[in-house]
Amino acid sequence: MSSILFEIKNNVGYIILNRPEKFNAFNREMALRMQAHLDECASVPDVRCVYITGAGKAFSAGQDISELVGENKIEIAQILSEHYNPIVKKIRNLPKPVVCAVNGVAAGAGANIALCCDVVVATAAASFIQAFSKIGLIPDSGGTFTLPRLIGWQKASALMMTGDKVNATDAEKMGMIYKVFADENFEVESKKIAATLSQMPTKGLAFTKHALNNSFTNSWEEQLLLEDEYQQKAAATFDYNEGINSFLEKRIPIFKGE
Secondary structure, eight states, X not given: OOSEEEEEETTEEEEEEOOGGGTTOBOHHHHHHHHHHHHHHHHOTTOOEEEEEESTTEEEOSBOGGGGSSXXXXXXXXXIIIIIHHHHHHHXXXXXXXXXXEOSEEETHHHHHHXXXXXXXXXXXXXXXXXXXXXTOOOOTTHHHHHHHHHOHHHHHHHHHHOOEEEHHHHHHTTSSSEEEOTXXXXXXXXXXXXXXXXXXXXXXXXXXXXXXXXXXXOHHHHHHHHHHHHHHHHTSHHHHHHHHHHHTTSOOOOOOO
């Protein structure tokens, strides 16, 4: 079976991590397949939102430790430069919204890949663990950048050093994720978010995403200038005109992602 299940349906690209017997731990093949599918989602116009989740009981346990030992082991430097860093960069640079539906435990790189997505929701049974300190490593996959910006320096530092597990309810309360859904409603509700985003003004959402990316490093004045630039680009799209016309005509807008 493929380590990643992928399909495009109703303007949503579905990426499902599919090593349930390994709690969807990443090996090289799975990491490279995920990159390829993210590239496909970026390039195919019909894809206007990406939905990432895991098969089975876990979202992802992070790195498959078996790749770190033995005669054919992969060096950590290669894993970061060729596996995880490209994945999180592709997610952040993808000009479409990415919904991550955390269906179970998200640990290590699995947690940080989830947290770099645009909208992160979780089932009530899910949990998040910065598991790196348990084996003497530091958080990677952008975690040291993303997590303190989501929940603050002190909580991020404590969670990274202790490796404490955070349940989905607490993750929502501290601002780590957007929403928690009851287990029985999780799939329907999380896919509903992706479906909604897939019918919204895609270019405007991409400009919003790029502006947020730059807000991490821009000054106040630089960010205002960037907003000016992107707002002008957004105002030149078909969807802006459709939004204005539908408002004036008191009808539901039909956006095309153009």
